[in-house]
Amino acid sequence: MARHTVLATLAPVPSDEIFDLNRAYARDTFPQKVSLGVGVYRTDEGKPWPLPVVEKVEKKLLEENDPSRHEYTAIEGDIPFLELARDLMFGFDGKNASAEQEEAKKRIASVQAVAGTGANHLGGLFLATHMKPKNVWLSDPSWANHMTLWEMAGVPRKTYPYYEPKTRSLDFTGMMATLEAEAQEGDVVLLHACAHNPTGLDPTKEQWMEIADLCERKQLFPFFDSAYQGFASGSVVEDAWAVRYFFQHKPHMEMCVAQSFSKNFGLYGQRVGAFHYVTTVAGVDIRDTVVNNLCHLIRGEFSMGPRGGCSIVKKVLTSDELTAEWYEDLKVMSSRIKAMRQALYKELVKLQTPGTWEHIVNQNGMFSYTGLTPAQVTALKEKYHVYLLQSGRASISGLSEKNVAYVAQAIDDVVRNVN
Template identity: 35%
Template sequence: MFETLKEQPADKILELIGLYKADPRAEKIDLGVGVYKNAEGVTPVMRAVKAAEKKIWEEQTTKAYTGLAGDPVYVDTMIDLVLGNSVPGDQIAAVTTPGGTGAVRQAFELTQSATPGARVFVSDPTWPNHLSILKYLGMETIPYRYFDSETGGVNFDGMIADLKAGLKPGDVVLLHGCCHNPTGANLNMVQWKEVVAVLNEKGAVPMIDIAYQGFGDGLEEDAAGTRYVAENVPELLIAASCSKNFGIYRERTGLLMAVGKDTSRRDVTQGMLAFLNRQNFSFPPDHGARVVGTILSDAELRADWKAELEDVRLGMLELRKQLAGELQRLSGSDRFAFLGEHRGMFSRLGTTPELVQKMRADSGIYMVGDSRMNIAGLNTATVPILAQAIIDAGV
């Protein structure tokens, strides 16, 4: 059996990590791996997470299975975090998943079950694992224009033109709720409304991947687009992740929500989500979910978590402003101003793989070949080094 297996292509980010580790230069900078790091280069355990884990350790009396949907406290508090009061609870089916990736995978499988042959429209570019999962599942994938390399912003006219020209009833449109990965360029509320109008006109179903809530403009602000969609479309899938905003990457804590205006179908949808969990991994992991539910349901822990998350968000914004300012000083132009306008952990420079390779070879700057860089991999001391490397490479 094993002799028939084919070697799979290496993950570009994991490959980049290996190259970075092997580089002996002291001033090398890792902007590839997609995790938050503080100024010391550490991904810290948040204060509220530590406190919640201690509380759980003291109070938990069993490690028995949870239900197929996961801990109800986690599910309910996460629905509130993402959707607020935008839609009634009887319109929402939801299950805990192994990370946001698990939620994405389950959403695609639900789509296959409900609408065999449905096509999935994805932004160009998008998170590479979206494309990898879709390919593995054998689902037809269609790109729509999104990032404008010239301006560093959203090519919104191109996006709308592609959706209007290509969508058919039952198609799924994958959208990033905030902090677009890999570009950092986001839709504004006027644009969200136009997208919804096109989706409704074409009879397409939106799917929102919201993995960075709280990293952009704030918890409520980052959820505004998702909430508007939920209020104004017949059906919606949402894949949410707690990896980044709670800093619990290794705990694999996600949530899949299916929102539908037809409340008579809610229980059937909930049953299907539970069925998919059972087939793929049976009961979902609980520790991370228990931590998040504990934090969100405790006023003191929630306030401390929000305060620390806000510090993280503002720190990344300051790094963005510093980088944009340094590049303006070095280049004598504002052509890199978009870096200060992007939101979240990532930005895309919009340059060529050859110049990315040149920055790596000449200056020890490690970013993905498509020029995606993790802003959280910087600190105030390394920003000038990166800025000089960008200018020296001729970006």
């Protein structure tokens, strides 16, 4: 008797490059090995860095010994946390909000998600179910998981130019021309709020204004992925500028934001995130309808967001003192990243490495699109045990005062000798 089995049509799926690279690095016994692959913050000693403010809050929570700390939350998540996350993203004064701000808050429907990945997935699924866009436009290149997430949502993916390899700069002209000519009314345009992954290249404020105008005129739907607020520049205000501009200056345009707390709180494994849907009408009824429909999707997938990590974020953001300490931690991380960019650039200039390397210091955030070829990346790994993605994307956090000269010498060698 014939049996039905999924195995008859199951084909191999390529494994995730980043996690494969991390496993290879972990197995490598070479003493000078360097990991420039995975996107996590590391100290100058190459160690994980639990934020001091997070460690302080963890102790406080342990001392409080709240007996309800393992209980279920609401389907939409921890509501006080969601209000804090919304205020942080959109720039509301949580304690002394004006009447105008209180009214504006009614435009935003917020739910908790499983970090930024879950927020992106939930947003894609919600739009695919209710808006049914013909296409989603992703930057070329973009975070690789964006392709997977929108494939799962069943929305056709298209790409707009973003990176110009010859100049290693933002191809803003190509981006705007493509969206102008080919994007259709109701299409989704995915935008990185700051610290674009993988290139580290962001539009200027003037360019963001042009993008907003184009979206409004062509009736495109902006979908912001905000993974680095505060981590990129050290300022939560600066890194949310694009989102806040769209929200404040384009009130007749709906949009949404996938918000992650993995990088800016160092809560990578805690999976803390939120999804915000912005309506054009400030009304409790329509906001609650959006939340209810999001909750329907959440209930069928994961029931509710994780509690532990959001409790840490909530504790920090409800205390002026702890928030100030968090701001200082953000400056520590962003400053070290910027210092390592400068150090690598200086070493390459000192070595007179062929080509121009200003893009390393002009880029922003955790990653640098180095411009190295796949063959050069392979040579770096095989000859020098320096690990980065085949695209040439390097996690600047993996650099330190101890290894930056070694990495620069390795890059200099492969650039001179490998095509």
